[in-house]
Amino acid sequence: MLMAADAMPVVVVVGNGMVGYKFCEKMVGRKAPFRLVVFGEEPRPAYDRVHLSAYFDGKTEEDLRMAPADWYDEQHIALYTGDPIVRIDRARKTVHSLKGQSVSYDYLVLATGSSAFVPQIPGVEGQGVFVYRTLEDLDMIREYARKARTGAVLGGGLLGLEAAKALLDLGLEETHVVEFAPRLMPRQIDAGGSAALQRQLESLGLQIHLGRQTKEITDGGLVFADGATLDTDMLVISAGIRPRDELARQAGLVTGPRGGILVDDTLRTSDPFIFGIGECVLHNDMIYGLVAPGYEMADVVASRLCGSPKRFLGFDMSTKLKLIGVDVASFGDPHAEGTDVRALTYEDTYAGVYKRINITRDGKHLLGGILVGDAGAYNLLHQTTVNKIVLPPNPEDLILGARGGSEAAGLMDLPDDAVICSCEGVTKQSICSAVREGSVRGIDAMKKCTRAGTGCGGCVPMVKDLITETMKAEGLYVKTVLCEHFDYSRQELLDLVRLNELTSYEAVLDRFGHGDGCEVCKPAVASILASLWNDLILKQDTIQDSNDRFLANIQKGGTYSVVPRIPGGEITPDKLIVLGEVARKYGLYTKITGGQRIDLFGAHVGDLPAIWRELIAAGFESGHAYGKALRTVKSCVGSTWCRFGLHDSVSFAIEIENRYKGLRAPHKLKGGVSGCIRECAEARGKDFGIIATEKGWNLYVCGNGGSKPAHAQLLASDVDKETCIRYLDRFLMFYIRTADPLTRTSVWLSKMEGGMSYLRSVVVNDSLGIGGELEAAMDQHVATYRCEWKAAIEDPAMERRFAHFVNAPGERDPTVAMQPLRDQVRAKEW
Amino acid sequence: MVNNQYMETAIATRWWYACHTEDVPENGGACVKWGEDQIAVFNFTRRGEWYATDNQCPHKQQMALSRGMIGSAGPSCEPKVACPFHKKTFSLVSGECLEEEPYRLRTYPVRIHDGKVYIGVDEA
Numbered sequence: 001m002l003m004a005a006d007a008m009p010v011v012v013v014v015g016n017g018m019v020g021y022k023f024c025e026k027m028v029g030r031k032a033p034f035r036l037v038v039f040g041e042e043p044r045p046a047y048d049r050v051h052l053s054a055y056f057d058g059k060t061e062e063d064l065r066m067a068p069a070d071w072y073d074e075q076h077i078a079l080y081t082g083d084p085i086v087r088i089d090r091a092r093k094t095v096h097s098l099k100g101q102s103v104s105y106d107y108l109v110l111a112t113g114s115s116a117f118v119p120q121i122p123g124v125e126g127q128g129v130f131v132y133r134t135l136e137d138l139d140m141i142r143e144y145a146r147k148a149r150t151g152a153v154l155g156g157g158l159l160g161l162e163a164a165k166a167l168l169d170l171g172l173e174e175t176h177v178v179e180f181a182p183r184l185m186p187r188q189i190d191a192g193g194s195a196a197l198q199r200q201l202e203s204l205g206l207q208i209h210l211g212r213q214t215k216e217i218t219d220g221g222l223v224f225a226d227g228a229t230l231d232t233d234m235l236v237i238s239a240g241i242r243p244r245d246e247l248a249r250q251a252g253l254v255t256g257p258r259g260g261i262l263v264d265d266t267l268r269t270s271d272p273f274i275f276g277i278g279e280c281v282l283h284n285d286m287i288y289g290l291v292a293p294g295y296e297m298a299d300v301v302a303s304r305l306c307g308s309p310k311r312f313l314g315f316d317m318s319t320k321l322k323l324i325g326v327d328v329a330s331f332g333d334p335h336a337e338g339t340d341v342r343a344l345t346y347e348d349t350y351a352g353v354y355k356r357i358n359i360t361r362d363g364k365h366l367l368g369g370i371l372v373g374d375a376g377a378y379n380l381l382h383q384t385t386v387n388k389i390v391l392p393p394n395p396e397d398l399i400l401g402a403r404g405g406s407e408a409a410g411l412m413d414l415p416d417d418a419v420i421c422s423c424e425g426v427t428k429q430s431i432c433s434a435v436r437e438g439s440v441r442g443i444d445a446m447k448k449c450t451r452a453g454t455g456c457g458g459c460v461p462m463v464k465d466l467i468t469e470t471m472k473a474e475g476l477y478v479k480t481v482l483c484e485h486f487d488y489s490r491q492e493l494l495d496l497v498r499l500n501e502l503t504s505y506e507a508v509l510d511r512f513g514h515g516d517g518c519e520v521c522k523p524a525v526a527s528i529l530a531s532l533w534n535d536l537i538l539k540q541d542t543i544q545d546s547n548d549r550f551l552a553n554i555q556k557g558g559t560y561s562v563v564p565r566i567p568g569g570e571i572t573p574d575k576l577i578v579l580g581e582v583a584r585k586y587g588l589y590t591k592i593t594g595g596q597r598i599d600l601f602g603a604h605v606g607d608l609p610a611i612w613r614e615l616i617a618a619g620f621e622s623g624h625a626y627g628k629a630l631r632t633v634k635s636c637v638g639s640t641w642c643r644f645g646l647h648d649s650v651s652f653a654i655e656i657e658n659r660y661k662g663l664r665a666p667h668k669l670k671g672g673v674s675g676c677i678r679e680c681a682e683a684r685g686k687d688f689g690i691i692a693t694e695k696g697w698n699l700y701v702c703g704n705g706g707s708k709p710a711h712a713q714l715l716a717s718d719v720d721k722e723t724c725i726r727y728l729d730r731f732l733m734f735y736i737r738t739a740d741p742l743t744r745t746s747v748w749l750s751k752m753e754g755g756m757s758y759l760r761s762v763v764v765n766d767s768l769g770i771g772g773e774l775e776a777a778m779d780q781h782v783a784t785y786r787c788e789w790k791a792a793i794e795d796p797a798m799e800r801r802f803a804h805f806v807n808a809p810g811e812r813d814p815t816v817a818m819q820p821l822r823d824q825v826r827a828k829e830w
Numbered sequence: 831m832v833n834n835q836y837m838e839t840a841i842a843t844r845w846w847y848a849c850h851t852e853d854v855p856e857n858g859g860a861c862v863k864w865g866e867d868q869i870a871v872f873n874f875t876r877r878g879e880w881y882a883t884d885n886q887c888p889h890k891q892q893m894a895l896s897r898g899m900i901g902s903a904g905p906s907c908e909p910k911v912a913c914p915f916h917k918k919t920f921s922l923v924s925g926e927c928l929e930e931e932p933y934r935l936r937t938y939p940v941r942i943h944d945g946k947v948y949i950g951v952d953e954a
Contacts, residue, residue: 058925058934165932325932444905484904506857506876516876518901519912519919542858546897546914549858554914558893805863806853806871813868815886815893 008035009106012095014085016040018049019278019294020111021066026302028075036077037103041084045069050291053162055138056169088251090271107273109301110248114241114279123217128234132163145170148233152176155238156184163236164206165324175206182211188330189370192345196354196372200326241289243280256282265311267301275301292422316386320378320458327375332368332385346399355399364390379462387418412469420462423455431463435470483520485513491738494528503533505543524741527628530664531736534784536791547626551788552608557816557827562600563625564615568635568653569596578618586611589824595632597623602825604812609799612789622789630669633657638675645675646692662785666739684712687745688728697724701731702749710746713756716764730763733774845948861885861896870896871947881922882938882949887913889933903928
């Protein structure tokens with residue numbers, strides 16, 4: 001039944017902060033049959049106080065608003081900003097505002113929040129002393145900071161560090177943090193966590209003073225209890241919060257001895273028609289200074305007004321945040337101690353990581369913990385704690401990273417009622433059933449459907465994993481799509497591009513994608529186009545990674561390295577001399593690479609065409625060291641010089657390198673040829689390796705060095721040269737056509753169903769009947785190869801692309817600087 | 831080619847002639863020297879839009895954003911550039927880091943007139 005607005009009971013909300021706003025939002029969401037009247041003290045509608053420091057980082061007041069001013073109109077909420085309530089007449093159930101308005105209420109919700117706690121230190125009233133609470137405070141701080149050189153924050157808690165970030169953003173030369181306790185964030189983390197956090201913050205330019213009691217604030221700075229002083233031009237006090245309970249106290253409501261409006265589990269104050277929510281209330285001896293419990297309180301009151309029996313039963317104070325770029329998280333009881341508790345800690349002082357978990361003595365349950373520097377495991381650890389999940393036999397894996405087994409698997413063991421998104425109170429069950437019954441398939445749809453992940457966003461990775469795992473459990477096909485612009489895997493897209501004979505990125509995007517592309521799909525499509533049509537990279541240079549765009553590897557300081565091809569590692573004395581002369585002329589650092597070539601470092605982008613003109617004149621070609629392409633085929637000296645050599649490995653390596661040079665692939669490709677079983681070319685550490693035998697050659701594939709070394713596995717044994725090349729043609733083309741982007745051959749093989757025996761059946765036995773097609777594709781590649789650098793220097797238009805400044809083509813980047821290193825040079829650290 | 835199109839995102843105190851439109855590759859960027867500073871100019875041909883930002887990436891201070899790939903992010907198709915060094919991405923409109931890290935790029939208004947690229951710069 002619809003009621004006329006006038007006839008609806010009235011709820012007056014005192015306070016338009018984050019929690020007061022959330023209460024309105026929850027009432028609107030429930031279509032609650034009440035008329036809402038809101039009074040706010042600040043001159044503007046509610047804004048995001050949690051991200052206040054973003055105001056100095058370029059966000060505007062508008063950006064920080066919880067909802068635009070017209071939202072209140074649209075929802076028929078009467079909002080009076082800049083007009084605080086000054087008196088509650090409980091007998092007449094009426095409130096009176098500063099500007100003289102009187103409004104009768106049926107229910108009153110106090111969301112008056114808190115103010116900054118300012119300790120009584122002599123000098124606290126002086127100039128240049130601020131609190132950090134409202135946008136007005138920030139405006140004053142910003143104004144004062146213009147003429148300040150140094151600043152200090154009193155208080156090393158969560159808010160204090162936020163305030164310190166704000167001072168850093170304002171560009172003060174020195175920013176200090178002064179904390180009374182012997183550690184930072186004493187509520188959330190322990191001494192070890194504080195030490196790790198302190199190191200990280202100090203490296204970012206903060207100066208931290210712990211265990212310091214401030215005795216006096218003078219014009220020039222702080223005086224500590226031990227007589228020491230700290231010079232500072234301005235001071236921001238962030239020593240905690242004080243609940244704003246003065247209005248309630250004046251109205252005769254019961255408040256706590258140390259402040260806070262007393263409420264019960266239904267959030268009623270001592271007057272049954274008055275509720276209290278957020279930082280102004282005292283619930284079960286707790287004042288909650290975080291936004292999430294305030295939101296939960298808002299939901300409880302909105303629910304109760306709509307007839308639900310929901311209660312507020314305390315709130316888990318676990319939290320994860322990024323402080324000045326450093327991850328800090330604490331969950332459950334971070335400080336748990338005693339004979340029944342075992343605390344495991346892990347520390348990596350190099351990476352600035354500290355982790356602690358508190359486990360029951362029997363090793364069965366997680367009680368809480370602390371993560372500093374890397375909070376990636378927070379979601380799972382937090383869930384494991386609150387749901388009392390029985391731990392695996394090696395609980396240390398929780399902080400060391402699993403040795404086998406995935407985190408996502410642990411996720412599915414969570415109980416259905418596990419709260420995944422605590423901001424919006426969304427359970428695992430709601431998320432999974434949105435996938436099962438609501439046909440939700442991605443995070444954006446999930447946000448719309450359940451609101452999970454729309455608050456702080458911390459649970460998003462977990463929600464994504466839940467979507468994927470639920471889809472897998474339902475037998476739904478989980479596709480690895482290229483990126484947000486293409487709903488196809490690389491293999492699918494390659495087939496589509498080939499069948500439709502598309503030759504440009506724009507055509508591919510128009511036909512099969514959406515949006516305007518990105519740094520993921522552009523090079524992936526570029527690689528597909530290059531593999532299929534072998535067209536010159538520079539024709540579509542802006543879809544290439546910077547290395548491909550400038551045909552050189554970008555290095556520190558924005559300089560480039562130059563690597564000419566030296567097939568098989570064989571080079572004449574004359575060519576060696578040319579390399580030396582070019583390096584000397586352009587001031588380049590030279591080094592022999594791991595792939596038997598010579599790398600010239602430190603080239604200005606504008607010098608690249610001239611360098612290459614000289615190299616090409618001497619008979620060099622591009623070495624494709626910048627591309628996801630064939631790099632080198634390494635060789636040992638083989639039978640021509642070595643007394644053990646069985647066959648001529650150098651000649652074979654040169655032949656193969658020249659055959660596959662310029663071949664673009666999902667990732668870089670390396671090869672090797674060894675003349676005997678001693679394997680001096682380390683061919684089995686390459687994507688393809690060929691080793692001489694008494695009867696011919698053994699062909700190994702899918703090996704690599706790198707961070708996860710893998711030995712290449714035997715594909716065919718004792719084959720002659722021609723057969724070996726035919727198998728290689730098929731193998732390489734099959735890889736190019738079917739691998740995901742940036743996947744080396746070893747990873748591609750490890751994901752292949754049937755593994756090596758399947759690969760052998762395709763390549764050697766031609767079980768798919770595509771052998772001829774793959775060979776033809778490779779023949780076409782060989783026939784159409786052109787040196788990219790030769791083409792680049794022959795075309796003046798292409799050459800112009802290499803100027804650093806388009807409006808001053810002769811000038812070099814002045815920020816590139818060199819410093820001596822042994823007898824050469826290196827790029828200066830920025 | 832969209833010429834004579836005004837794409838002012840802010841009130842600039844002065845329009846500075848930076849380069850010719852053909853100096854900037856289609857759907858890509860180029861760097862222009864402005865006094866001691868370096869500005870990256872982007873020719874977003876696909877959208878018929880032009881953008882300008884600092885050339886220095888605020889993440890690791892590399893002078894390379896003009897060499898980065900441009901594209902769009904999210905359902906609202908926010909135009910963005912990815913730094914070639916570590917692939918941090920930034921909104922071409924607001925300069926905000928789209929990985930939600932506390933880095934921010936300065937952006938400049940651009941307008942095109944008669945085949946020339948003008949960048950709105952502060953007089954100071």
